[in-house]
Amino acid sequence: MTRWTAAHLGDQQRRTYVVTGASSGLGAVIAGDLARAGARVVMACRDEAKGARVASGLGPHVEVRHLDLADLRSVRSFAADLDEIDVLINNAGVMATPRRATADGFELQIGTNHLGHFALTCLLLDRIADRVVTMSSQMHRTGHVDVNDLNWERRRYRRWGAYAQSKLANLLFTYELARRFADSDSGRRAVAAHPGYAATDLQAHTDSFQDELMKVGNRFFAQSAQMGALPALFAATVPDIANGAYSGPDGRPFEQRGYPRVVSSSRRSHDAATARALWTRSEELTGTSWIS
Secondary structure (H helix, E strand, C coil): CCCCCHHHCCCCCCCEEEEECCCCHHHHHHHHHHHHCCCEEEEEECCHHHHHHHHCCCCCCEEEEECCCCCHHHHHHHHHCCCCEEEEEECCCCCCCCCCECCCCCEHHHHHHHHHHHHHHHHHHHHEEEEEEEECCHHHHHCCCCHHHCCCCCCCCCHHHHHHHHHHHHHHHHHHHHHHHHHHCCCCEEEEECCCCECCHHHHCCCCCHHHHHHHHHHHCCECHHHHCHHHHHHHHCCCCCCCCEEEECCCCCCCCCCEEECCCCCHHHCHHHHHHHHHHHHHHHCCCCCC
């Protein structure tokens, strides 16, 4: 079996991609590989200066725009200034942070990883020609989505529990969006990906002793960010990938390393009733809605 790599991207000229969180880590790799394949790339970055440093040398078809997913005003401003695109890659995320709130009062991890991307996707639906790719994680397997307490107002806050909830929400959102695309016969697709265990700076913001432990893990056990970006690139560019597909590394155990292929996700991620309830609650919280 041929191992899929960035060399298989093909000619991406005349295609436009939006990549969130493109100023570092997996997002920077994804943006760079797409640009080198000829795509027009909009790098959506909270830190524009950092994004500009990544974009330098990638050519004239790469632009950096400000987007703070933890602020719905920023999400709306970004979406309002965007023309038609082919692919939206919802890559940005935060992991295992102390309890913090977004500008809109959401718990930071669900607010950034899910609600910010949910709002962005809904606001861009009438301008997305091909597909939406959303980055999840193997941590979704330990997650439980409490639709009535997404913001941990009733539960004792657990940073890893909040992260796992947000990553499960990413998959519930993807599969519900895939169903809506199918029901509307639009020909568009919603797909998801996970990077396995990839060395990025995502693991360096827990503000705890775990930062140092994860630095050791990144050095000795993780695969590179270049390898970790491949499942998202695969999901974003493979022409015949199925609506509702989920891609991840092919290595065992636990898909931590390897080359991208279509993989499976947890039973909870396929709970259609929870997905519909999460969608409704996400619309209520963000003030955005489905446009067929």
